[in-house]
Amino acid sequence: MGVDYYKILEVDKNAKDEDLEKAYRKLAMKWHPDKNPNNKKQAEAKFKEVSEAYEVLSDPQKRAVYDQYGEEGLKGQVPPPDSGGASYFSTGNGPTGFHFNPRNADDIFAEFFGMGGSGFTSSLFGDDAFAFREGVGGSMKRGGPRKASPVENRLPCRLEELYKGTSKKMKISRDIADTSGKSMKVEEILTIDIKPGWKKGTKVTFPEKGNEQPNVIPADLVFIIDEKPHSVFTRDGNDLIVTQNVSLVEALTGYTVNLTTLDGRRLTIPVDNVIHPSYEEVVQGEGMPIQKEPTKRGNLRIKFHIHFPTRVTAEQKTGMKKLLGY
Known part of the structure; x- marks a missing residue:
């Protein structure tokens, strides 16, 4: 290997x-x-x-x-x-x-720890920790200090975390001014409560958690939810999609789907219909939680990949024609 x-x-x-x-x-x-x-x-x-x-x-x-x-x-x-x-x-x-x-190994490291393209650099080892680099630009309040541009940071989440909800604690390091105006570095733990059903692109904002500078309002810290690929399920809106491999015999005579859900339950789903290449078995209410309606869920959509035999004998062809009424 x-x-x-x-x-x-x-x-x-x-x-x-x-x-x-x-x-x-x-x-x-x-x-x-x-x-x-x-x-x-x-x-x-x-x-x-x-x-x-x-x-x-x-x-x-x-x-x-x-x-x-x-x-x-x-x-x-x-x-x-x-x-x-x-x-x-x-x-x-x-x-x-x-x-x-x-x-690039540094890109993978940055993505894993949520630092990709965000204006963060890793400041500590051992925990998820970040130090600020100020954004460029920002908005100027009329007659007052400008506000630094938001600092955005990707937060990769497993599909299980977006299904059940979870809390993530992030350690940040930033500069603040003491009473004398002198800059000092402080560390802070931020808690991000991820709600069931959150989607890729959901933003969580911590106002003015950037570095403090003279005549500048600190930047907002923004975490943007991202979804990691899952080995079994893919997500389509509020629906979950899974693909099953079946033989031609199973496609014609019946098949039972056995799945473990994202919250660890076992599902047994008998499929009695003839499975054709575009067939989908839809299980109501077994998809992702719907963020705005927590008691409701999307659907589980089961797709099928049918394995056809590579060779059929003349005797088998005759038998299948007779069996199928041709």
Whole structure:
């Protein structure tokens, strides 16, 4: 398999999203070059290795390719499964080739800790911690000080967290002025209460939590909710979508869907209708919570991928025609 990403992250092959996050958090903090000034070259190599492993294993499609084909599959030496819709891979030289280009390790670190493109820099290790860089521009109040531009920060959330709701605590570091006007750095814990049903793009604003400067109103701190990919479900508004693989026999004679919901319940859904390629089984009320109507939920939409046999004998064809009345 070449590079063993599971070994690099120190997890087993059945590791769940939260296991990967915990492992990456620990190792990224351990090997971040800023934390290893006396061993920077080795730390940079390990940091890059850990980031690449997390990038692959935390992405369901990349992980599927890696599990089936190993590092060679990511490099485009063999085609990945379901390659027709693999938006996470760029086309290689061959007609079915795909190539995985690892992202910059610092970008992955920034995205994981919610610092991507936001004007934050990491100030501490061990907790989610941020230090402010003032935004450019801002608005000027007539006859008064201007207000610094809002500082926006992505907050990646797992689908389970957006389904059930959760609280996230973020440590920030910022400059404030004491009574004498002298600047001093303080740390503060902000609590973000994520409500069930929140969607990507939802904003949480903490007014005037930026650095204090003379004649400037501190910037607002804005967290923007983002959704991490899920290994089973995809979200469409308030609906959840899952795809099941079925054989042709199951599609024609009946199939039972067994699912574990985002809150850990087991669902058993018998499908008695004939499953054709565009068929969807809709389960009312098993989707995402509806933010403005907490007692209601969207729907669970089950799609199907039908596996047709690659070869049918003449005897089988005759039997099927007779069975189907042709």
